[in-house]
Amino acid sequence: MEAFVHIWEPVRLTLELAAVTTLALIVVATPLAWWLARSRAPWKEVVAAVVSLPIVLPPTVLGFYLLIALGPGGPGGAVASLWGARTLAFSFSGLVIGSMIASMPFVVQPIRNSFAAVGDRPLEVAATLRASPSRAFWTVALPLASPGLLTGAVLGFAHTVGEFGVVLMIGGNIPGRTRVMSTAIYDSVETMQWREANILAGGMVVFAFAVIFSMILIEKRFARVRA
Amino acid sequence: MWKLGPLSLTGGIMFRTFSMSVLAGVLAAFAAPALAGQTNVAVAANFTEPAKDIAALFKQKTGDEAVLSFGASGPFFAQIAHDAPFQVFLSADEQRPKAAVEQGYAVKGSEFTYAIGKLVLWSKVLDVTDGEKALKRGAFSKLSIANPAAAPYGTAAVETMKALGVYDALESKIVQGNNIAQAFQFVDTRNAEVGFVALSELYGVADGTRWLVPQDLHAPIRQDAVLLKKGENGEASKAFLEFLKGPEARAVIEKFGYGLD
Numbered sequence: 001m002e003a004f005v006h007i008w009e010p011v012r013l014t015l016e017l018a019a020v021t022t023l024a025l026i027v028v029a030t031p032l033a034w035w036l037a038r039s040r041a042p043w044k045e046v047v048a049a050v051v052s053l054p055i056v057l058p059p060t061v062l063g064f065y066l067l068i069a070l071g072p073g074g075p076g077g078a079v080a081s082l083w084g085a086r087t088l089a090f091s092f093s094g095l096v097i098g099s100m101i102a103s104m105p106f107v108v109q110p111i112r113n114s115f116a117a118v119g120d121r122p123l124e125v126a127a128t129l130r131a132s133p134s135r136a137f138w139t140v141a142l143p144l145a146s147p148g149l150l151t152g153a154v155l156g157f158a159h160t161v162g163e164f165g166v167v168l169m170i171g172g173n174i175p176g177r178t179r180v181m182s183t184a185i186y187d188s189v190e191t192m193q194w195r196e197a198n199i200l201a202g203g204m205v206v207f208a209f210a211v212i213f214s215m216i217l218i219e220k221r222f223a224r225v226r227a
Numbered sequence: 228m229w230k231l232g233p234l235s236l237t238g239g240i241m242f243r244t245f246s247m248s249v250l251a252g253v254l255a256a257f258a259a260p261a262l263a264g265q266t267n268v269a270v271a272a273n274f275t276e277p278a279k280d281i282a283a284l285f286k287q288k289t290g291d292e293a294v295l296s297f298g299a300s301g302p303f304f305a306q307i308a309h310d311a312p313f314q315v316f317l318s319a320d321e322q323r324p325k326a327a328v329e330q331g332y333a334v335k336g337s338e339f340t341y342a343i344g345k346l347v348l349w350s351k352v353l354d355v356t357d358g359e360k361a362l363k364r365g366a367f368s369k370l371s372i373a374n375p376a377a378a379p380y381g382t383a384a385v386e387t388m389k390a391l392g393v394y395d396a397l398e399s400k401i402v403q404g405n406n407i408a409q410a411f412q413f414v415d416t417r418n419a420e421v422g423f424v425a426l427s428e429l430y431g432v433a434d435g436t437r438w439l440v441p442q443d444l445h446a447p448i449r450q451d452a453v454l455l456k457k458g459e460n461g462e463a464s465k466a467f468l469e470f471l472k473g474p475e476a477r478a479v480i481e482k483f484g485y486g487l488d
Contacts, residue, residue, distance in 0.1 A: 064412070071418040086368060089418040090402045172402030172413070173374060186405070190301045190377040 007199055009176055010184035017092070017180060018160040021099040022107075025156045026149065028100070029107040033152075034137070036108070037115035048112075052105045059102065059165020066098050066170050090172035095180070098166045103159040107152040114148025115141065147222045151215065158211040162204070265292045266464040267312055269303045271319035271450065273380075273407055273425055274342065277483040278317065281476045288470070291463040299406060301377060307332050307455060314458025315467060317341060317450070320379045324453035337454035341471050343486035344448030345426035346383050349411075351435035352420040358438025361421065362393045370400045371413035371422030379448045380407040384423035386445035426484035442486075450485075 036048050054062055067089055070076030076088035076097070088094040118141050126136035142149075164182035171178035173187070181200055188197035270278045275297045282293040293315075296303075300319040307313060307327060316333065318324050321340065327333035348358040355361040375381035381403065388394040402418075404410035407425050414422035414435075429437060452471060458464030470476055477487055 067412065067416050067418060071416045073417060086420070087418045089413075090369060168405055169409070169412075172369075172371070172419075173405065174402060183405075187374065187376060190374070190405075 007184075007196060010179050010181045010200070011203070013176065013179065014161055014181040017095055017099060018157045021096050021103060021160045022153050022157045024096065025100055025103060025107045026153055029104060029111055029152065029156075030142075030149065033108050033111035033148075034115055034141070036112045048108075051108050054102045055105050059163070060169055062102060063098065063166040063169025066101070066166060070094050070097065070170060089170045090174060090178060092177060094170055095167060095178055098170050099160045099163055102163050102166045103156045106159045107156040110148045110151040110155065111145065112148075114145040114151075117148075118144045147218065150218060154211060154215055154218075158208065161207065264290065264463055265294060266314045266458060266461055266467050267294045268296070268315040268317060268467065269307065269311070269313040270295050270297050270317045271300045271303075272297050273319055273344070273427060274317055274450065276430065277342075277427070277479050277485070280479045281471065284475050284479070285467055285470045288475070289463075289466055291466060293463075293467050312457065314455055314461050314464040315452065316455055317452045317471075319344075319450055321449040321451040324451040327453055327455065331456070333453040333455050334459050337468070338451050339468075339472065340449045340488050341452045341476075342450045342480050343488065344380060344383075344450060345442075345484055345486055346380060346387065346440040346445065346448065347424055347426045347429060348421060348438040348440060349414055349424050349429065349435055350421040350437075351414060351417055353436070355421055355436050355438050358440065359391060361438070362388065362391055362397065365393070365396055365400070367420035368400060369402050369413075369419040369421075370397055371402050371404060371410045371419035373407040373410045373423070374403045374405055378406050379450075380410070380423065380425055383440075383445040383448050387423070387440050390444040430483050447486075 032051070036044055068074055070088040072086050076094065077086060080086060080088050085091070088097065122140050122144060123136050126140045127133075131139065162182065164186070167178070167180055168183055168186070171180070171183060173179050173183055179187075181204065185197050185200045185204070188194070188200065268278070268282075278295055278297075282295055285291065285293055296313070300323050303311075303313075303316065303318070304323045304327065307316060308330065316324060316327060321338075324333065324338045328335050328338060348355050348361070350361075350367075353361060353367060372384040373381035375385045385394065388397055402413060404413055407428065410422050411424045411428045413419040414424060423440070426439065452468060454464060454468055480487060
């Protein structure tokens with residue numbers, strides 16, 4: 001029973017973290033992706049490149065800068081002081097912020113692509129039918145781009161579950177609060193608890209397979225709809 | 228046109244010189260093991276700086292080269308068990324060299340303690356000059372230590388708190404770095420007000436206040452070296468281990484804040 005709690009707790013925390021992160025990412029990434037797809041600003045690709053940086057940066061590097069940013073000397077510490085804390089590191093909200101930054105490119109990119117694929121025409125048609133720009137966005141662009149949103153959400157969720165370096169750097173490995181699956185696996189391997197490591201890693205492999213497989217099915221299905 | 232001639236000629240010579248030196252390098256790389264002038268050493272990350280100094284002195288004295296790889300002892304052990312090309316292993320603990328001997332990856336009887344880690348309570352926010360008092364007061368929200376399950380310095384930190392009778396009171400404030408370097412980062416970035424770090428990490432660091440933990444509060448943090456099976460017949464590997472026991476190396480080890488047997 002105790003072993004079960006030991007394994008279940010990081011799993012529960014991971015799912016919670018991934019769910020909250022994904023929801024927050026959809027809210028933030030959708031308008032950003034819309035702007036990236038529609039704007040004519042010449043410097044928008046600079047923004048696009050910055051958003052993609054977490055793909056290239058080693059997670060420990062990203063995590064180290066997050067540690068500084070979330071800490072007493074950075075903006076995170078200023079926010080934390082609102083409720084009397086010193087730092088956002090070592091907390092669930094800190095993990096959400098870190099995971100959002102690390103997973104952002106995986107959510108923005110597919111949504112941007114699907115907005116771009118919608119193109120000008122449906123929106124122009126909506127405008128001639130006197131739909132306001134915001135109505136056209138909610139009733140035309142967003143539904144047409146829903147495959148991209150779904151792909152972005154699945155990838156964001158999956159990447160947050162698998163994220164390791166950033167969480168390791170800013171989490172502090174606190175049981176029940178910041179010890180997620182990936183750090184728990186690493187811990188078990190470091191301390192040669194192979195059984196626990198195998199159970200967790202096995203679960204992750206099954207999960208990863210399910211994600212990738214469902215992505216393929218989603219894409220196939222929408223390809224058929226379009227054809 | 229006339230200018231291009233000499234230029235391209237120089238280019239050609241340079242290219243040739245370059246390829247010759249590459250060739251020489253490749254040959255040297257193949258020749259080195261045969262001459263036994265080289266040893267590949269897996270070094271625990273916390274010993275990085277002293278190991279570099281020691282390797283430089285070793286080369287000065289013997290002409291042999293110690294090629295150093297730095298990393299965590301756990302993964303090193305796994306790599307050694309899977310035929311990694313190391314001849315010497317400087318671990319951060321005494322268990323792994325012992326296990327390497329028991330499992331047949333290292334030469335029996337070659338293991339010895341090359342350094343004894345010293346634990347320090349360190350803070351950039353509070354005054355911890357009297358560490359015992361600071362720990363008993365507990366006027367901080369986060370205390371950083373290395374993961375006690377994986378790192379000897381973490382185990383020693385927990386032992387220290389238990390010996391002082393403050394562990395139960397402080398347990399909820401503990402944040403764990405995956406290794407001692409990360410425990411240091413948490414304090415260095417002030418995310419944790421206090422933390423247990425290695426004295427060697429504070430070499431050249433003037434910031435903050437510190438308390439050297441009395442050695443009787445925890446079991447000694449012995450870091451052991453061992454000659455691996457791949458170095459059994461290598462003269463340079465054996466010479467390096469002998470050098471590590473000698474006075475020049477010991478002076479370096481002490482300078483960086485380690486104890487000695």
